[in-house]
Structures are given as C-alpha cells and as structure tokens.
Amino acid sequence: MKNIFVIGAGQMGAGIAQVFASHNFSVKLFDVNEEALKKGIEGIYKRLDRAVEKERMTKEGAEQAKAHLETASSMEDAAHCDFAIEAVVERMDVKEKVFRQLDDIMPDHAILATNTSSLPITDVAAVTNRPSQVIGMHFMNPVPVMKLVEIIRAIQTSDETYERVEKLAEQLAKTPVEVNDYPGFVSNRVLMPMINEAVFTVYEGVASKEDVDTVMKLGMNHPMGPLQLADFIGLDTCLSIMEILYDGFGDSKYRPCPLLKKYVAAGWLGKKSGRGFYVYE
Ligand code: NAI
DSSP states (O other): OOEEEEEOOSHHHHHHHHHHHHTTOEEEEEOSSHHHHHHHHHHHHHHHHHHHHTTSSOHHHHHHHHHTEEEOSSGGGGGGOSEEEEOOOSOHHHHHHHHHHHHHHSOTTOEEEEOOSSSOHHHHHHTSSOGGGEEEEEEOSSTTTOOEEEEEEOTTOOHHHHHHHHHHHHHTTOEEEEEESOTTTTHHHHHHHHHHHHHHHHHTTSSOHHHHHHIIIIIHOOSSOHHHHHHHHOHHHHHHHHHHHHHHHOOGGGOOOHHHHHHHHTTOOBGGGTBSSSBOO
16 A cells, blocks of 8 residues: 545644655545645644754655645545545544545545544445445544554454554554444543543532642643643533443443533633633633
C-alpha cells in the first residue's frame, strides 16, 4: 500500500495526512470545503517547519514529506489509491455516503478505513460491497505526537485486512492495538465513564472541580485532570459518546451525568466555546 487517500482535512485528517507523508507514502488529501483543505495543508506545512526548527526532523525530511502530499480536487482522485482513511464529521449519514463513493471509485484491492471515535465500523462496512476490506483505524489527537492507533475489526473484517492495516500502523511508527467493534472501542469505553464519574463527583458536591482534577493528577499521575481533559475534548463530544455507550449496552452505569447535559445545553462546550468546567480567554 503506497498511495493513500485521506478524506477530511480537519484536525484529525490533516494530522493523518502529515504522518503518512512523513513516512514516504504518497498522500492525496480531500475535503468538501476548499477553505478547510487550504487550512489543513497550511497547518501541516507549519508543523513540519516547526519540527525542523526544533530538530525533531531534518530539513530534507520535511521537504520530502511536503513533496509526498497533494490535494485532491474530487473523490474521483481516489481511483488510483490503495488505501483510504476517512476523517470527516462524526455523522453516520455523512460517513455512509463517503464509504459508498469510495467503494464505487476505488480499485478492488483497496482497503477502506474510518477514523471514527464512536460510530460502529460494522454498520459502515455494511454499506459497501467489500465489507471484509473495511476497518477502523482510530488515531489519537494530536496525530503526529500520539503513538497509539486502535485498529477496530468490524464483524466482517478479514484477517488479511487486519494484518495489512496493522503493518501499515507500524510503518507509521505507531503502536497498534487490536480491538473488536463494540461501543466506545477500548479508549472511549474506559476514558469517558471516568470523565462522567468525575462530573458526578462535582454534581453531588463531593469535591470542587479543581480538587477532583488535583486528585487524578497528583494521586494517579494523570498528566491532566479529567474535567480539564473533558473541556479539551469538548463536552458535547463527551456527552455524545456517553449516550452511545448507554444506548449500546443499555446499562445504567453509562448514564450521562445531568450536570454534563446541562453544560452542553447551555453551550458551555469546553475550550472551543470559551467556557466549560473552566473559563478560557
Ligand atoms: P473536524 O471538524 O476538525 O474536521 C472534519 C472535516 O471533514 C472538515 O474539514 C469538513 O469540511 C470535512 N468534511 C465534512 N464532510 C465531508 C465530506 N463529505 N467529504 C469530505 N470532507 C468532509 O473534525 P475532526 O476532529 O478532525 O474529526 C474527524 C473524525 O475523527 C471524526 O469521525 C471524529 O470522531 C474522529 N476523531 C476525532 C478526534 C479528536 O480528538 N478530534 C480523535 C479521534 C477521532
């Protein structure tokens, strides 16, 4: 697999394109929004230049990565690619449309991956005529920095597809883990209930938000407290993942905290909206 098609040039898609291009893959990056595509490419160039300044990358390496990166003017440009990874908005209807298009356009041998953090890979695979070649490849944010890739097998994913994607992750110098397709995979199934429980401790007046974060930082050696982390992720994203866990397992242990719901209803979504559990300038 040499030619990579990345769909969505936002936070994740641009990071994914950067990592592939930095490891000598030929990358085509596509976004429906031209402005987003331009911004995505500019962000990649800026991060590569910064990596050179900080001596984390050679100048030649950065120039090579830039040379390996192209923008695509339409989805049709996927026709000569071996692997596609989708990082568009977290909406099933949008993802299904993208996967139907990729399935029509791409050669038979191509593997189609999604970077979704919460939608079922099995359902995405089911809209294509090649479900055994569909898989989840869940990168962490920021992609160039974080080592982990959760590789999620839909129920239809073949062993061959899994093995090829595992090898691909290793070629990107990432550490792959194998996960089956159940709500929240492993990352969000473990992380989000912890965040939700932290919100419950504030809601019930067990401790202040600052103290909850201090307990987890100094007591558990977490680099960031769960409430601050929730603000960074976005409280709307946290709520939507809790709802997916609750809905998917039908277990009351996943019920979202009423305080989390109230913050989201108020538009207090965390860092991106200027206010969440904390206030941001
Ligand atoms: P984002 O909002 O930064 O970027 C999404 C991009 O997709 C936008 O530029 C938008 O114009 C584009 N887009 C929308 N519909 C499209 C279409 N039909 N074809 C092509 N491009 C289209 O979103 P972000 O944060 O990069 O998330 C993307 C995916 O990655 C989501 O599925 C999300 O769940 C997942 N993810 C996000 C993480 C995060 O920390 N932000 C972490 C891991 C996964």
